[in-house]
Amino acid sequence: DAGITQSPRYKITETGRQVTLMCHQTWSHSYMFWYRQDLGHGLRLIYYSAAADITDKGEVPDGYVVSRSKTENFPLTLESATRSQTSVYFCASSPPSLAGGRNEQFFGPGTRLTVL
Amino acid sequence: GENVEQHPSTLSVQEGDSAVIKCTYSDSASNYFPWYKQELGKRPQLIIDIRSNVGEKKDQRIAVTLNKTAKHFSLHITETQPEDSAVYFCAASRGGATNKLIFGTGTLLAVQP
Numbered sequence A: 001d002a003g004i005t006q007s008p009r010y011k012i013t014e015t016g017r018q019v020t021l022m023c024h025q026t027w028s029h030s031y032m033f034w035y036r037q038d039l040g041h042g043l044r045l046i047y048y049s050a051a052a053d054i055t056d057k058g059e060v061p062d063g064y065v066v067s068r069s070k071t072e073n074f075p076l077t078l079e080s081a082t083r084s085q086t087s088v089y090f091c092a093s094s095p096p097s098l099a100g101g102r103n104e105q106f107f108g109p110g111t112r113l114t115v116l
Numbered sequence B: 001g002e003n004v005e006q007h008p009s010t011l012s013v014q015e016g017d018s019a020v021i022k023c024t025y026s027d028s029a030s031n032y033f034p035w036y037k038q039e040l041g042k043r044p045q046l047i048i049d050i051r052s053n054v055g056e057k058k059d060q061r062i063a064v065t066l067n068k069t070a071k072h073f074s075l076h077i078t079e080t081q082p083e084d085s086a087v088y089f090c091a092a093s094r095g096g097a098t099n100k101l102i103f104g105t106g107t108l109l110a111v112q113p
Helices: none
Strands: A004-007 A010-013 A019-025 A031-038 A042-051 A054-057 A064-066 A076-078 A087-094 A111-115 B004-007 B010-014 B019-025 B032-038 B045-051 B056-059 B062-067 B072-077 B086-092 B107-112
Touching: A004 A087, A010 A019, A019 A031, A019 A087, A019 A111, A042 A064, B004 B086, B010 B019, B019 B086, B019 B107, B032 B062, B045 B056, B045 B062, B072 B086
Parallel strands: A010 A111, B010 B107
Antiparallel strands: A004 A019, A019 A076, A031 A042, A031 A087, A042 A054, A064 A076, A087 A111, B004 B019, B019 B072, B032 B045, B032 B086, B056 B062, B062 B072, B086 B107
16 A cells, blocks of 8 residues: 555664654554564554654553654654564554444554664 | 454465464453454555454455454454465454554464465
8 A cells, every 4th residue: 555654664773773663654544553563472552643743652662752743654763772672563554433434554564673 | 451362373274175263352342353464575454354243244255253242253264265375463442542453463374275
């Protein structure tokens, strides 16, 4: 889906460096999410946002920071990268769920991050 | 918080056979249960979902069943084909103001030709 993009697609960094992963969607979806995917753990929610300037923690927020000044962008920052943050990161977006309606989340292509 | 358990973690079937993946959830307030398929190297994509006021839903070869009392739901794939090979994730949500999904740990389905 061209409507949600992530950059970079691949990133190698070193322990202690700051890294920012970008997410951009063109649908004007109000909700946006960041997940990390690790073998044996599935998709774990890091942070989510219900609208611009509204963010909240998910299951595994430690070591990450998010912001959302514009509806279409939801960057994820690793303040001081650690090896345990080596993972595939997915951004997703969804429109507000209508009563009784579908609550579909649309995923970006992912960013593969390696922390050495 | 909400917890979703998914079994089995891997499943191998012969082409044409059926496959069943099961999930249980802990939050009785959950009311939306989607299933996502993720092909190798690709992003997860929604394949079917069910709401808590429905017991079963079908879409061609795939179906999902929900037992609210037991807090479990299952994905059924009939007449499996090699292109069904992927990782499948179940999820649960309360919906409402957050739209959050809590995912299971995934099932790697391999369909042997």
